[in-house]
Amino acid sequence: xxxxxxxxxxxxxxxxxxxxxxxxxxxxxxxxxxxxxxxxxxxxxxxxxxxxxxxxxxxxxxxxxxxxxxxxxxxxxxxxxxxxxxxxxxxxxxxxxxxxxxxxxxxxxxxxxxxxxxxxxxxxxxxxxxxxxxxxxxxxxxxxxxxxxxxxxxxxxxxxxxxxxxxxxxxxxxxxxxxxxxxxxxxxxxxxxxxxxxxxxxxxxxxxxxxxxxxxxxxxxxxxxxxxxxxxxxxxxxxxxxxxxxxxxxxxxxxxxxxxxxxxxxxxxxxxxxxxxxxxxxxxxxxxxxxx
Ligand SMILES: C[S@@+](CC[C@H](N)C(=O)[O-])C[C@H]1O[C@@H](n2cnc3c(N)ncnc32)[C@H](O)[C@@H]1O
Numbered sequence: 001x002x003x004x005x006x007x008x009x010x011x012x013x014x015x016x017x018x019x020x021x022x023x024x025x026x027x028x029x030x031x032x033x034x035x036x037x038x039x040x041x042x043x044x045x046x047x048x049x050x051x052x053x054x055x056x057x058x059x060x061x062x063x064x065x066x067x068x069x070x071x072x073x074x075x076x077x078x079x080x081x082x083x084x085x086x087x088x089x090x091x092x093x094x095x096x097x098x099x100x101x102x103x104x105x106x107x108x109x110x111x112x113x114x115x116x117x118x119x120x121x122x123x124x125x126x127x128x129x130x131x132x133x134x135x136x137x138x139x140x141x142x143x144x145x146x147x148x149x150x151x152x153x154x155x156x157x158x159x160x161x162x163x164x165x166x167x168x169x170x171x172x173x174x175x176x177x178x179x180x181x182x183x184x185x186x187x188x189x190x191x192x193x194x195x196x197x198x199x200x201x202x203x204x205x206x207x208x209x210x211x212x213x214x215x216x217x218x219x220x221x222x223x224x225x226x227x228x229x230x231x232x233x234x235x236x237x238x239x240x241x242x243x244x245x246x247x248x249x250x251x252x253x254x255x256x257x258x259x260x261x262x263x264x265x266x267x268x269x270x271x272x273x274x275x276x277x278x279x280x281x282x283x284x285x286x287x288x289x290x291x292x
Contacts, residue, residue, distance in 0.1 A: 007051050011050060015054055042054070080163035081118075093245070105212045107134055109137070110136035117150075121173070121176050211238075216249065234257075239273075243273075
């Protein structure tokens with residue numbers, strides 16, 4: 001398939017329906033532009049002329065299904081990926097979280113776990129790890145399996161070290177890992193404070209009593225309606241006065257929950273839920289449904 005070619009809507013529809021009906025993965029509310037780009041690339045790498053050639057694999061071959069999920073879900077990540085945001089969390093959010101006897105953090109869309117490790121390292125450096133649990137969730141089972149191992153290539157840790165320093169990191173990033181040949185394994189004390197699990201933001205429910213929700217580089221792949229659905233899920237999961245961190249690629253501007261939050265850090269898009277709640281705005285309308 002040619003990268004310039006647009007996938008006909010009927011082909012896209014049939015492939016998305018096969019994923020939904022056969023496996024329960026519902027990508028129908030993902031941004032059409034992103035789906036077009038990612039599925040065209042996948043068809044190209046497999047030498048297909050039409051997206052429909054993916055159908056037998058999606059229906060009958062688990063390895064093919066895994067490749068499709070990997071392509072559509074996009075699990076690119078890194079440690080301390082946005083240092084300014086970690087610095088803002090360190091300086092402006094953790095001092096509040098420190099006042100709770102137990103801290104619950106939900107990292108939605110954790111990919112292969114690098115950011116879950118980063119958050120747990122941040123908590124350790126600020127003396128809060130023993131009272132905290134990081135629930136790290138994703139829909140991609142292959143990414144979660146890598147995350148659970150807690151192992152990363154040693155050369156990647158070296159690449160992430162500068163970001164760790166820029167985030168206000170105390171000591172060296174490598175101090176938190178055991179070196180095993182070419183691999184680095186996160187210290188057990190840190191790994192055991194992270195709970196990885198499958199959770200689909202399209203269809204699954206709330207994480208109750210969460211103090212901080214961190215969800216960066218995920219909502220950009222969703223359409224307006226799905227974004228509002230997920231933001232409402234986050235609102236319901238947070239304690240009053242809880243924090244929501246979206247990272248510099250997304251914002252609450254123009255969403256159904258905008259008025260329920262106060263912006264704490266405009267650059268890193270860190271928000272705090274207002275304690276007095278105005279009435280919840282409806283988030284479902286026909287315009288939402290049509291937009292992609
Ligand atoms: C680009 S990665 C972002 C990883 C990390 N938050 C970061 O910023 O480095 C997007 C992640 O969102 C996950 N994702 C996509 N759709 C999802 C859904 N419906 N529910 C949960 N996770 C999803 C993907 O599997 C992928 O791991």
